Amino acid sequence: MDHPATGERKACSVFTDELYASPGTMNATEMLTHFKKALQTYCEPHGISVSKHRGSHTSENVVKMVSNTGRNIIRVLYVRVRRSGAGFWGITTNQVCAFHGQGHQWDVVLLLGPGERSYLGTSQKVEEGFKKPWSSSASEYKVHESELEGYFAQFDSYAELFFRLLPPATLKQTAALDRTSARTLGPGVARGESGGNTAQVSRKH
Numbered sequence: 001m002d003h004p005a006t007g008e009r010k011a012c013s014v015f016t017d018e019l020y021a022s023p024g025t026m027n028a029t030e031m032l033t034h035f036k037k038a039l040q041t042y043c044e045p046h047g048i049s050v051s052k053h054r055g056s057h058t059s060e061n062v063v064k065m066v067s068n069t070g071r072n073i074i075r076v077l078y079v080r081v082r083r084s085g086a087g088f089w090g091i092t093t094n095q096v097c098a099f100h101g102q103g104h105q106w107d108v109v110l111l112l113g114p115g116e117r118s119y120l121g122t123s124q125k126v127e128e129g130f131k132k133p134w135s136s137s138a139s140e141y142k143v144h145e146s147e148l149e150g151y152f153a154q155f156d157s158y159a160e161l162f163f164r165l166l167p168p169a170t171l172k173q174t175a176a177l178d179r180t181s182a183r184t185l186g187p188g189v190a191r192g193e194s195g196g197n198t199a200q201v202s203r204k205h
Contacts, residue, residue: 025114026083026113027083028081028082028083031081031083031111031113032060032061032079032081032111035079035081035111035158036050036063036079038158038162039063039065039158039162039165042158042159042162043065043162043166046166046170047067047068047069047170048065048066048067048068048074048166048170049065049066049068050063050064050065050066051063051064051066052064053076055076055098055099055102059078059095061078061079061080061081061095062076062077062078062079062095063076063077063079064076064077064104065077065165073104073105074105074167075104075105075106075107075165076099076102076104076105076106076107077106077107077108077109077165078091078095078096078099078106078107078108078109079108079109079110079111080108080109080110080111081111081113082110082111082112082113083113083114084112084113084114085112085145087144088142088143088144089110089142089143090140090141090142090143091108091126091140091141091143092139092140093136093138093139093140093141094139096126096127096130099123105123106123107120107121107122107123107126107165108120108121108123108126108152109121109161110143110148110152112145115156116155116156116157116158117154117155117156118154118155118158118161119148119152119153119154119155120152120153120155120161120164120165121148121151121152121153125151125152126151128151129141129143129147129151134147
């Protein structure tokens with residue numbers, strides 16, 4: 001699928017085999033750690049860092065994407081993990097209330113094991129889901145996979161999700177640099193085909 005802003009094709013994966021271990025062998029905490037490291041690896045070449053978000057409600061499940069130039073927060077991600085198809089994701093009301101007071105763009109990412117399936121919901125769509133159809137308790141909303149249609153976009157690999165998370169301006173800048181490198185060095189060198197440190201590209205589900 002092409003990105004609407006740049007027309008670029010989404011890469012299947014940009015990770016080495018060592019980093020890209022199968023999420024199917026991990027527990028929920030390990031899946032979250034793996035996801036954050038993979039996101040950092042994907043964002044670094046685009047001038048974006050990924051770190052824990054220390055807002056008014058701190059959680060290991062909340063990370064921020066920050067521009068390395070202006071140091072501005074691009075977006076905050078609230079990541080919830082489920083290792084198998086059964087059950088639900090819990091979105092806590094305290095965390096969502098904390099986002100309201102911070103003024104940053106925030107999104108909810110739902111990870112589903114044992115593979116790399118994931119879902120992305122914008123703050124607007126998430127809050128629409130709060131009104132219906134998701135059930136709630138005093139502390140959280142319970143979201144089932146069957147209730148995500150129309151609220152969350154689905155991705156079959158982390159790389160596809162990460163591509164969507166990058167700002168269109170960043171993708172345009174990267175594409176322009178790639179074209180400049182191709183003209184200056186030749187297309188093979190620009191893509192890293194002749195370099196010894198090129199990361200192995202693979203597709204894993």
